[in-house]
Amino acid sequence: MPDQFTLTAERLQLAVPEAEARVDSAIIAMASLMTEVVTARGAIPGVPATKGHATVHRIARAQMALVGVSGDILRVHGDLVEIGRETAGLDLHECPAIAAGAPAKLAIVR
Template sequence: MALTVTAATARFNREMMASEAAIADALVAATSLMHTAAIAQRDFPDAPVIQSQSALLHLNKMLASLIESRGEAARVHGQLRDIGREMGATEIPFCPDAEATLPLAERAA
């Protein structure tokens, strides 16, 4: 079954928001992990320095990748919005119904 403009708009909206939220949550979790690792490195000076430093460097790469992913998600969001405008999906006749934007589990049967 092919998607209608309304259904596609609702799905893009729901999935884009979920993707952006997941990236934001991952960034918060990774930042917390970096904080804990930095405190542990400071508070346990007897820990192997080279391994501790290596772990921090890898955490830094992980954080940088998440920040880059957040930027890419923002670019995707903008591009999808532009496509939606071209397709007329942002105009009143094609805006999704309120029910169409709800997760499937919350929709009326």
């Protein structure tokens, strides 16, 4: 049974940081979309600001929802570390910075 704990822990140590990085990428994408929409709204003559306000508001709500998801995933990460300690006696001093194959969080920003 200890092998099962080890295999499960190894899979989670890859999956959790990957999920964190993907949510961060989505937050960045929403910020870029917001920039483009607001820039376009101001750049197109004759389009009143009120036309794009609902869109800007929806993007802001979507981005805040992603921020909430990010917080939930961080809490899940902490929960899983605690479960690992309690269940398998894993002493995880530091979680891996990134999942294998996933770009580093700062490397995502280009």
